[in-house]
Amino acid sequence: AQRVTQPEKLLSVFKGAPVELKCNYSYSGSPELFWYVQYSRQRLQLLLRHISRESIKGFTADLNKGETSFHLKKPFAQEEDSAMYYCALGGSGTSYGKLTFGQGTILTVHP
Amino acid sequence: KAGVTQTPRYLIKTRGQQVTLSCSPISGHRSVSWYQQTPGQGLQFLFEYFSETQRNKGNFPGRFSGRQFSNSRSEMNVSTLELGDSALYLCASSGWQNGGNEQFFGPGTRLTVL
Numbered sequence: 001a002q003r004v005t006q007p008e009k010l011l012s013v014f015k016g017a018p019v020e021l022k023c024n025y026s027y028s029g030s031p032e033l034f035w036y037v038q039y040s041r042q043r044l045q046l047l048l049r050h051i052s053r054e055s056i057k058g059f060t061a062d063l064n065k066g067e068t069s070f071h072l073k074k075p076f077a078q079e080e081d082s083a084m085y086y087c088a089l090g091g092s093g094t095s096y097g098k099l100t101f102g103q104g105t106i107l108t109v110h111p
Numbered sequence: 112k113a114g115v116t117q118t119p120r121y122l123i124k125t126r127g128q129q130v131t132l133s134c135s136p137i138s139g140h141r142s143v144s145w146y147q148q149t150p151g152q153g154l155q156f157l158f159e160y161f162s163e164t165q166r167n168k169g170n171f172p173g174r175f176s177g178r179q180f181s182n183s184r185s186e187m188n189v190s191t192l193e194l195g196d197s198a199l200y201l202c203a204s205s206g207w208q209n210g211g212n213e214q215f216f217g218p219g220t221r222l223t224v225l
Binding site: 045 | 114142144146153154155156159161166167169201203205212213214215216217218219
């Protein structure tokens with residue numbers, strides 16, 4: 001079964017501080033992992049996917065298959081980073097098209 | 112490209128009624144997935160359609176159904192509405208760019224059941 005765990009429901013940091021949003025997953029196959037972000041009054045949008053290994057808005061995430069984790073990191077948080085962040089696990093084969101989401105972490109960056 | 116659109120944006124229904132929600136995917140995308148978002152359960156997968164065929168279904172009762180048309184537009188239907196069906200219903204489309212599950216979400220339809 002696919003499962004995604006985001007242990008922190010709320011995370012508060014000050015502007016300029018490093019931030020790490022944790023994500024652990026459970027999946028027997030080859031995982032495809034994503035981070036989605038939802039800013040206030042906006043639609044859910046893709047932030048990162050592990051396959052592309054790129055940095056978006058200063059965020060990076062590395063897939064650690066040994067620890068089954070996909071933590072999201074940013075060295076210097078900005079106030080505009082305040083949002084809800086979801087980690088999501090994509091299926092493969094017959095489960096294509098199904099994303100399993102974590103419960104989400106609300107990040108608040110204080111000035 | 113225009114993004115995923117959903118209509119209507121808001122709906123108010125009473126228990127026992129049925130409702131149909133519509134989703135238009137990004138042009139060229141053939142996969143449409145539906146999710147239910149609630150404060151308590153978060154985002155839960157309902158079903159996914161590809162080329163007019165349902166390929167995956169989540170753990171929801173049979174009152175929840177969907178379909179996809181030849182132009183990839185999709186509808187979902189909920190019959191015999193219950194109070195617990197009040198939620199934000201999201202649809203997402205995927206073009207399987209780069210061979211992955213990358214999904215693009217619509218703004219959602221907010222359903223309130225009274």
